[in-house]
Amino acid sequence: MHQQDLFDQPGRIELDDESWLLWYPEFYPLHHATDLYDCIENTLAWSQLPVTMFGRKLLQPRLQAWHGDHEYTYSGLTLPPSPMPDVLNEIKSECEKVSQATFNSVLVNYYRDGCDYMGWHQDNEKELGETPVIASVSLGETRRFVLRHLKTKEKKEFELNSGSMLVMGGRTQTFWQHTVPKTAKPRRGRINLTYRKIISNH
Ligand SMILES: O=C(O)CCC(=O)C(=O)O
Ligand SMILES: [Fe+2]
Numbered sequence: 001m002h003q004q005d006l007f008d009q010p011g012r013i014e015l016d017d018e019s020w021l022l023w024y025p026e027f028y029p030l031h032h033a034t035d036l037y038d039c040i041e042n043t044l045a046w047s048q049l050p051v052t053m054f055g056r057k058l059l060q061p062r063l064q065a066w067h068g069d070h071e072y073t074y075s076g077l078t079l080p081p082s083p084m085p086d087v088l089n090e091i092k093s094e095c096e097k098v099s100q101a102t103f104n105s106v107l108v109n110y111y112r113d114g115c116d117y118m119g120w121h122q123d124n125e126k127e128l129g130e131t132p133v134i135a136s137v138s139l140g141e142t143r144r145f146v147l148r149h150l151k152t153k154e155k156k157e158f159e160l161n162s163g164s165m166l167v168m169g170g171r172t173q174t175f176w177q178h179t180v181p182k183t184a185k186p187r188r189g190r191i192n193l194t195y196r197k198i199i200s201n202h
Pocket of ligand 1 (some may be wrong): 136138190
């Protein structure tokens with residue numbers, strides 16, 4: 001990895017002329033992040049849902065929960081609206097302060113071990129709008145998060161540690177894909193929350 005690909009300083013990162021990130025590696029102190037992890041792991045109703053990928057129905061390689069005012073549809077899956085529990089609402093407020101954006105929903109992913117992952121994708125569903133701001137909070141085990149420019153294939157890599165926040169904005173979802181790759185190294189559980197704003201009349 002090149003030195004410039006390691007992001008350990010907080011602040012704004014310009015991915016390209018129109019795409020940016022905000023990176024806060026220590027947004028929550030570790031002890032608080034651990035408490036949040038335990039609370040969220042124990043209170044959410046987790047499910048492993050079937051999705052359609054490349055025309056085949058497969059089980060997602062992780063557990064998931066959705067909370068928000070609206071339903072959300074992606075990969076042939078429709079997640080119904082469901083109110084946000086207090087713990088998720090509190091994190092939402094913190095994300096809104098930092099990102100100067102408003103959110104009305106959160107997709108929660110639970111990676112049980114190193115075999116659970118999220119493949120390359122863009123969060124470019126119509127109902128998120130053209131330039132969505134998405135705030136991602138990570139709790140529990142550290143996992144690698146890779147961004148890749150669709151045309152140039154340039155990569156940016158992050159170690160998303162417990163208590164970190166990464167905000168994606170501008171044209172990030174248009175020009176870049178991202179992934180949480182699987183790893184052969186032993187990994188404990190990780191919970192990631194991505195706060196989003198669903199625009200109802202898109
Ligand atoms: O787990 C992560 O860090 C990324 C999650 C993600 O990309 C998503 O929910 O769309
Ligand atoms: Fe994503």
